[in-house]
Amino acid sequence: MSEPLRSLDARYYTDPAIFAIEKQHLLASTWQFAGHVSQLEKPGDFFTFSVAGENLFCIKGKDDAIRAFYNVCQHRAHELVTDSGNAPLLVCPYHAWTYDLKGQLKGGPNIHSTPGFERESICLTSVRLEDFHGFLFVNLDDDAAPMDSWFPGVRDELAQYVPHISTLTPTEYVEIYEHTNWKISVENYSECYHCSRNHPTFASGVIKPETYDIQPQGYCLRHTTECQDDLSDMTYPIDLDSNAFAGKYSSWFLWPLFSFQVYPGNVLNTYHWRIGERVDEVMLYRGWYAHDEASKAVAEQLAIQDRDTTVAEDILLVESIQRGMNSRGYTPGPLVLDPEGGVNSEHSIRALQTWTREAVDAHL
Ligand code: FES
Numbered sequence: 001m002s003e004p005l006r007s008l009d010a011r012y013y014t015d016p017a018i019f020a021i022e023k024q025h026l027l028a029s030t031w032q033f034a035g036h037v038s039q040l041e042k043p044g045d046f047f048t049f050s051v052a053g054e055n056l057f058c059i060k061g062k063d064d065a066i067r068a069f070y071n072v073c074q075h076r077a078h079e080l081v082t083d084s085g086n087a088p089l090l091v092c093p094y095h096a097w098t099y100d101l102k103g104q105l106k107g108g109p110n111i112h113s114t115p116g117f118e119r120e121s122i123c124l125t126s127v128r129l130e131d132f133h134g135f136l137f138v139n140l141d142d143d144a145a146p147m148d149s150w151f152p153g154v155r156d157e158l159a160q161y162v163p164h165i166s167t168l169t170p171t172e173y174v175e176i177y178e179h180t181n182w183k184i185s186v187e188n189y190s191e192c193y194h195c196s197r198n199h200p201t202f203a204s205g206v207i208k209p210e211t212y213d214i215q216p217q218g219y220c221l222r223h224t225t226e227c228q229d230d231l232s233d234m235t236y237p238i239d240l241d242s243n244a245f246a247g248k249y250s251s252w253f254l255w256p257l258f259s260f261q262v263y264p265g266n267v268l269n270t271y272h273w274r275i276g277e278r279v280d281e282v283m284l285y286r287g288w289y290a291h292d293e294a295s296k297a298v299a300e301q302l303a304i305q306d307r308d309t310t311v312a313e314d315i316l317l318v319e320s321i322q323r324g325m326n327s328r329g330y331t332p333g334p335l336v337l338d339p340e341g342g343v344n345s346e347h348s349i350r351a352l353q354t355w356t357r358e359a360v361d362a363h364l
């Protein structure tokens, strides 16, 4: 008999050197959530964000195309924009070099006095961008495979589960600081071996816990479950006849830092993690989306309910685990891997830890 597979060594969650490797070799070559198209209504609208420690921005062009760039001037590196706003042209605050919305340098004070200055050859550095049903993702690796290769089937499945997905706008963003490594938060989200003990609403709620399963689908971890036949106890109204997926629950975690989650009633919500400055901190954003006044009211109610139950329960868990990772008394234990899968198996943790090792170990 071979030895059971053990969980990752504690240093993967505590060592700043491994955190630095992750930024360079994992977060800079995977698809990362930037924002939502509704943040960019008009040409010139932009917003800034960061990925893998890099400062970036998305902007809508006069051609209505959305582009992403590194937020750095190609003269002497001043940052171009801050926060969010609208700009007909991008004017660098340092010496006023001016770029159009496609990132092309258009002019700058006295640049023509310089012999051989080729204005046309200077352009902001662009970043790969994909629009995934209105959710904008970037990848700092220009050679990365497209999202449909990383996450097979997810685009079509989401369109079925959320018929209104193209008309959604964000209604709530709940920000949660967790004093823990990002992988502890992601692993906790991605297994339900802890659910019956720690989430009272899980065992008594709308889903059938014995049917809950989480399986890899490319670099997606797909959560599936059956719901109770009678959904009349739900805390919000659902029209089960409105479409074939109205009574369903599922989620799609997109490695490494994002998840789409759909509750009965086609209610779309998201998990989005952003790494902190330090190895042991992460920000989690719970996004809630709606397409009309009724769904907005539902999203507002669910955001509060979720913050007070699942989120609050999980913060205690992930922060305790981080303290445990720092203990000299901890030796990583065997993962519980049930060949049948199911709610009480950690095969999803095996997948996450394999993906972590794939990205990190060659650089240790
Ligand atoms: S650094 Fe931007 S114009 Fe000089």
Ligand SMILES: [Fe+2]
Pocket (backbone or CB within 6 Å): 188, 189, 194, 195, 198, 199, 314
């Ligand atoms: Fe949990």
